[in-house]
Amino acid sequence: MNISVIGTGYVGLTTGVALAHLGHKVVCADIDEAKVELLNKGIPPIYEPDLEELMAKSRSRLTFTTSYREAILESDVVFIAVGTPANADGSPNLSYLHEAFDNVLKTLAHKATPTLLVNKSTVPVGTADRFMDEIRRRGMGQVVDIASNPEFLRQGRAVYDTLHPERIVAGGSERAARILQSVYKPLLDQEKIPFLHVDLRSAELAKYAANAFLAMKISFINEMANVCDCVGADVLKIAEVIGSDHRIGPAFLNAGIGYGGSCFPKDTRALQYIADTSGYNFKLLSAVIEVNNDQRYMMVQKLRRELGELAGRKIAVLGLTFKPATDDLREAPSIPVIQELLALGAEVWVHDPIAMEKAKELLPAGVHFAKDCEECLQDAEAALLVTEWPEYLRTVPAAAPGLMKRPLLIDGRNAIPENARAGLDYHGIGIPGTSRKEEGPVTLKF
Ligand SMILES: NC(=O)C1=CN([C@@H]2O[C@H](COP(=O)(O)OP(=O)(O)OC[C@H]3O[C@@H](n4cnc5c(N)ncnc54)[C@H](O)[C@@H]3O)[C@@H](O)[C@H]2O)C=CC1
Ligand SMILES: O=C(O)[C@H]1O[C@H](OP(=O)(O)OP(=O)(O)OC[C@H]2O[C@@H](n3ccc(=O)[nH]c3=O)[C@H](O)[C@@H]2O)[C@H](O)[C@@H](O)[C@@H]1O
Numbered sequence: 471m472n473i474s475v476i477g478t479g480y481v482g483l484t485t486g487v488a489l490a491h492l493g494h495k496v497v498c499a500d501i502d503e504a505k506v507e508l509l510n511k512g513i514p515p516i517y518e519p520d521l522e523e524l525m526a527k528s529r530s531r532l533t534f535t536t537s538y539r540e541a542i543l544e545s546d547v548v549f550i551a552v553g554t555p556a557n558a559d560g561s562p563n564l565s566y567l568h569e570a571f572d573n574v575l576k577t578l579a580h581k582a583t584p585t586l587l588v589n590k591s592t593v594p595v596g597t598a599d600r601f602m603d604e605i606r607r608r609g610m611g612q613v614v615d616i617a618s619n620p621e622f623l624r625q626g627r628a629v630y631d632t633l634h635p636e637r638i639v640a641g642g643s644e645r646a647a648r649i650l651q652s653v654y655k656p657l658l659d660q661e662k663i664p665f666l667h668v669d670l671r672s673a674e675l676a677k678y679a680a681n682a683f684l685a686m687k688i689s690f691i692n693e694m695a696n697v698c699d700c701v702g703a704d705v706l707k708i709a710e711v712i713g714s715d716h717r718i719g720p721a722f723l724n725a726g727i728g729y730g731g732s733c734f735p736k737d738t739r740a741l742q743y744i745a746d747t748s749g750y751n752f753k754l755l756s757a758v759i760e761v762n763n764d765q766r767y768m769m770v771q772k773l774r775r776e777l778g779e780l781a782g783r784k785i786a787v788l789g790l791t792f793k794p795a796t797d798d799l800r801e802a803p804s805i806p807v808i809q810e811l812l813a814l815g816a817e818v819w820v821h822d823p824i825a826m827e828k829a830k831e832l833l834p835a836g837v838h839f840a841k842d843c844e845e846c847l848q849d850a851e852a853a854l855l856v857t858e859w860p861e862y863l864r865t866v867p868a869a870a871p872g873l874m875k876r877p878l879l880i881d882g883r884n885a886i887p888e889n890a891r892a893g894l895d896y897h898g899i900g901i902p903g904t905s906r907k908e909e910g911p912v913t914l915k916f
Contacts, residue, residue: 471494471495471546471547471652471653472494472495472497472544472545472546472547473486473489473494473495473496473497473545473546473547473548473549473653474496474497474498474499474541474542474545474547474548474549475489475496475497475498475499475541475548475549475551476498476499476500476538476541476548476549476550476551476552476570476573476574477499477500477550477551477552477553477566477570477591478498478499478500478502478505478506478509478515478534479516479551479552479553480516480518480623480625480628480732480798481551481590481591481621481623481628482498482500482549482551482552482590483498483509483514483515483516483518483521484518484521484623484628484629484632485549485551485590485621485632486498486532486549487521487524487525487528487532487629488524488629488632488633489653490528490531490532491524491527491528491633492654492656492657493531493656494531494653495531496528496531496532496533497532497533497534497535497540497541497542497544497545498532498533498534498535498541499534499535499536499537499538499540499541499542500534500536501536502536503536506534506535506536509525509534510534512525512526512529516797516798517796517797517824518625518626518628518629518796519626519627519629519630519795520629520630521628521629524629538573538574538576538577539577539580542574542577542578542581542585543577543580543581545585546583546584546585546586546649547585547586547588547649547650547653548574548578548585548586548587548588549588549589549590549619550567550570550571550574550587550588550589550590550591551590551591551621552566552567552569552570552591553566553591553732554566554567554591554592554593554736555732555736556735556736556739556740559743560739560740560742560743561594561740561743561747562592562593562594562736562740562743564593564594564597567589567591567593567597571587571601571604574587575604575605575608575610575614578610578613578614579608579610581613582613583613584613584614584615585613585614585615586614586615586616586617586646586649586650587601587605587614587615587616587617588616588617588618588619588646588650589601589616589617589618589619590619590620590621592620592621592677592678592681592733592737592740593618593674594674594740594744595671595674595675595744596671596674597674598616598617598618598641598642598670598671598673598674599670599671601616602616602670615642615643615645615646616642616646616670617640617641617642617643617646617647617649617650617670618639618640618641618642618670618673618674619638619639619640619641619650619673620639620641620673620674620676620677621677622635622636622637622677622680623635625731625732625793625795625796625798626793626794626795626796627795633657634661634663635657635663636663636664637663637664637665637666638650638654638657638658638663638664638665638666639666639668639673639676639677640665640666640667640668640673641667641668641669641670641671641672641673641674642669642670642673644667647667651665677737678737678740678741678744679741681733681734681737681738681741682737682738682741682755682758684722684734685729685734685737685738685758685759685762686754686755686758687721687722687723688722688724688728688729688734688762689728689729689757689758689759689761689762689765691705691708691709691722691723691724691725692725692726692728692761692762692765692899693761694708694709694725694900695725695726695899695900696765696768696899696900697900698900698901698902699899699900702902702903703900703902704900704901704902705725705884705899705900705901706725706884706900706901708900709723709724709725724883724884725884725899725900726765726882726883726884726899727765727766727768727769727803727807727856727882727883727899728761728762728763728765728766728803729762729792729803730792730793730800730801730802730803731792731793731798731800731801731802732798732800732801734762735759735762735801736801738755738758738759738762739759741755742755742756742759766803766806766807767806767807767810768882768899769807769854769856769880769882769899770807770810770811770814772880772897772899773785773852773854773878773880774814776852776878776880776895776897777851777852777878779814779815780811780814780815780816781814781815781816782815782816782817783816783817783851783852784816784817784819784849784850784851784875785811785816785817785818785819785850785851785852785853785854786819786820786821786840786846786847786850786852786853786854786874787804787807787808787811787818787819787820787821787846787853787854787856788820788821788822788843788846788853788854788855788856788857788859788862788866789804789821789822789855789856789857789858789859789862790802790804790805790820790821790822790825790826790829790833790856790857791804791822791824791825791857792804792857793857793858794857794858794859794860796824797824797825797828798825799825799828799829799832802857803856803882804820804856804857805832805833807854807856807882808820808833808834808837809834812834812836812837817838818836818837818838819837819838819839819840819845819846819850820833820837820838820839820840820846821839821840821842821843821845821846822857822859823859823861826839843861843862843865843866843869844865844869844873847866847869847870847873847874848873848874849873849874849875850873850874850875851874851875851876851878852874852876852878852879852880853866853870853874853878853879853880854879854880854882855879855880855881855882855883855885855886856882856883857883858883858885862885863885863886863887863890866879866886866894867886867890867891867892867893867894870893870894871893871894876895877893877894877895878894878895878897879894879895879896879897880897881896881897881898881899882899884898884899884900884901886898
């Protein structure tokens with residue numbers, strides 16, 4: 471099929487490359503000329519494992535352009551995958567989406583053959599219905615149909631997730647679902663992937679529901695970790711015990727510093743906003759968000775308990791991205807942690823294996839950028855492990871005792887294995903014996 475993808479970010483580019491890999495002829499369009507220029511040289515503007523290789527392999531079926539006409543006029547299916555970041559009040563900013571939609575419709579006005587317009591961006595319920603109204607208003611209802619095909623890929627595993635999705639959701643008419651089934655046929659044929667055809671509104675809301683549920687698992691286990699710190703139990707064991715019940719499942723029970731990234735924080739706030747403005751108070755979701763906002767400061771609290779005043783003391787922050795295997799710093803927990811350390815007067819040194827250049831543009835003045843992990847640790851009085859990059863798990867236990875003034879490590883990801891902690895003054899989140907308790911264990915009253 472001839473397919474176009476509007477927006478070449480994490481979702482759009484991965485989708486375009488994957489669809490070309492599956493045998494479709496794909497044109498990707500973006501308004502960002504610098505991105506398109508890089509892409510035309512075969513260089514992905516984002517860091518995503520396997521993306522560059524797959525792009526090179528599918529190059530003969532893949533084109534990049536800034537022109538909507540070039541992208542769309544020959545296409546049977548047009549995917550939109552532009553950003554929907556949060557506004558200050560938590561509502562999703564749909565301005566990029568509206569602009570893309572308007573440009574697509576203006577271009578489609580020059581095309582007589584039917585086109586399926588598929589939205590992949592995460593959007594509030596009712597967005598596709600409003601788009602359909604607009605299509606009819608412009609007299610294009612006979613040739614343009616709308617589908618919602620929410621995306622569930624994870625950054626750092628975007629290519630893998632796109633080629634091995636847990637499910638494909640197709641919101642819209644029977645005809646739209648049939649077209650999407652043909653688009654994904656090579657995937658559906660090769661693996662038993664559920665293809666779920668639902669109405670437009672359910673498809674849109676299901677995306678928020680999935681992210682909110684995963685965020686809830688994280689906030690739940692983080693609260694359990696905080697209880698573990700109070701009572702002297704081990705959150706790793708708790709996660710193992712509850713996760714072995716298939717009704718709960720082991721995934722997303724890693725306690726630590728809380729969730730970040732471009733999606734969980736924005737999508738939980740957006741769902742709260744959607745519920746609020748529809749007259750429903752989603753109490754559980756509000757608690758999930760509040761817990762996450764507090765959790766990021768837990769590491770600094772532990773640090774202060776150990777060191778007292780932080781003014782003038784060198785603190786190493788290891789890892790800046792919101793998780794490993796991505797260069798993305800959007801809503802990374804490292805940022806508020808660094809701001810808090812600076813506010814407390816600490817001398818903050820940071821390191822990240824991938825995102826140092828991006829971080830230089832983003833982090834406040836006063837932060838020291840180390841050339842490597844060792845320089846970051848050198849003479850530090852404490853280190854905070856914020857992102858569990860595999861190289862840190864190898865180097866920190868070996869290097870920290872020799873390099874640091876005191877090998878105090880606050881592990882915000884509970885990532886350093888027990889057998890590697892010997893030379894460290896190690897403190898995890900919810901791991902017994904690794905956190906000094908303010909008071910003794912609680913006594914139960916019967
Ligand atoms: N990043 C992720 O892991 C996931 C993101 N999503 C959702 O997918 C959507 C896209 O997210 P990302 O790919 O992360 O965004 P992104 O910010 O990485 O990329 C968006 C791209 O759209 C381009 N763009 C903006 N306006 C445009 C226009 N009018 N015409 C053409 N291109 C335009 C931008 O230049 C940029 O390259 C969002 O709604 C997000 O919530 C869904 C699942 C996973
Ligand atoms: O809508 C989206 O954009 C995507 O959001 C998440 O993907 P992503 O943000 O890339 O990353 P995750 O692996 O889900 O991690 C999100 C955050 O939660 C944290 N996390 C994750 C799991 C866990 O057990 N504990 C935990 O603190 C991670 O460190 C990270 O900061 C979802 O997992 C994807 O399914 C979804 O498509």
